[in-house]
Amino acid sequence: MGSDEDTESIRTDLDGRGWxxxxxWVERELSGAEHIEKAVRLRGGWTSEMRRLDLHGPGGRRSLVLRSFVKPFFVRHAEGLLTREASVLRLLGDTAVPAAALVAVDATAxxxxxxxxxxxxxxxxxxLDDQxxxxxxxxxARQLVRIHRLPVTARQRPRVYQAWASAGRVTPPAATGRPGLWQRAVDVIRRDPPAHQGCFLHRDFHPGNVLFTDTDDxxxxxxVVDWVETSWGPADLDVAHCSTNLALLHGVPAGMRFADRYVTAGGTLxxxxxxxxxxxxxxALGFAPDAEKVAVPWRELGRVDLTASVMAQRLEGYLESLFDRYA
Known part of the structure; x- marks a missing residue:
């Protein structure tokens, strides 16, 4: 989940009730005489609460990021999610992937x-802007190729991917005028998964989980953030997830072009x-029936144009385009 600093007056310091x-715990993990000067709520995610902790100590100032699961569903699954992310961050510390360094984890509270x-x-x-x-x-696309090429030992290999949709669980949008399109899509996944070559997957790779800086070039x-769903599986699945997000965020053509960009960058599908x-x-079917839910953090980051109707139209248009090209 990507994040951006909340511009409102922040009162989410860790002295509040329940923190x-x-x-x-955080202060026990700090070095020397460091202390927390300020905690700033970060926006752009919905699975967890993210805070930037601004620290001050004898060595100067620095900042850390605190991820906390507070929603009941994610609290129930927190041990697996946070243990996995901690393991992945340790692994990525020895690679060229720009990931955060793990400081500490308390997966069971x-x-x-x-x-x-x-x-x-x-x-x-x-x-997230269109420009x-x-x-x-x-x-x-280039970054995703590098992630998929990460060499990992059998012991380091993450869990096998979990599907986020199944033929028996897909619920088409209630207001759709194209029930046949949805049924056709469901019928495609009503089969065993295709044989595939597994690789290291981020599993939630999309523009909201990638940070950019500006250079002269x-x-x-x-x-690259949010490694709680890291898995082992087909590169197609990571490409698919980023493609769906791009279609919803920037329009169907953007989603349809991403697989080509990935192959041009050296990836294999x-x-x-x-x-x-x-x-x-x-x-794509994992976003049904309400694709708008992914737009909630995007609207917090300025994409107020992503209304429920826009998201619904883009998802159906994306399904149609997939059939036009690949069926």
Missing amino acids: GATRS RYCDHPSLLMSLLPGTVR GADGRAELL GPRISG AEDGTDHLYWRLLD
Whole structure:
């Protein structure tokens, strides 16, 4: 989940009710005589609460990021999610992938008020505006290829991917005028997954989970965040998830171009178009029936144009385009 600093007056310091134990835990993890000067709520995610902690000590100032699961659903799954993210951050520390450095984790809230993970602050911001989206998509494709090429041992290999949709659970939007399109899409995933070559997947790779900074040569990726769903599976699935998000964020053509960008960057996808279509629809159907839910954090970051009707139209248009190209 990407994040951007809340511009309102912040009162979310860790002295508030329900955060005292978390503050004590964080301070025990700090070095020397460091202390928390300020906690700033970060926007752009909806699975967890994110805060930037500004620290001061004998060595000067620095900032960390605190992720805390507070919603009941995610609290129930926090042990697996945060343990996985902590493991992945340790692994990525020895690679060229721009990920945060792990500081500490309390996945079961043994010491904290809520299950929490403490990590370094990465530079950059989330960029979701349409202007410059094509150039950023090229950078996203190259970064995703690098992630998929990460060499991992059998012991380091993350869990096998979990599908976020199934034929029996898909609910088409109630207001759709195209029930046949949805049924056709559901029928495609009513099969065993295609045979595939597994690789290291981010599993939630999209523009909201990537940070950019500006250079003289244009924007560059300065960070990839939110590694709680990291998995082992087909590259097509990561490409599918980013493609769906791009279609919803910037329009159907943007989503349809991303797989080509990925292949041009050196990535490998299923040779059989029907196999690739399976992975693309498996991801897209996971956004039904209400694609607007992913727009909530995007609107917090300025994309107020992404209304419920826009998101619904783009998702159906994307399904149609997938059939036009791959069926």
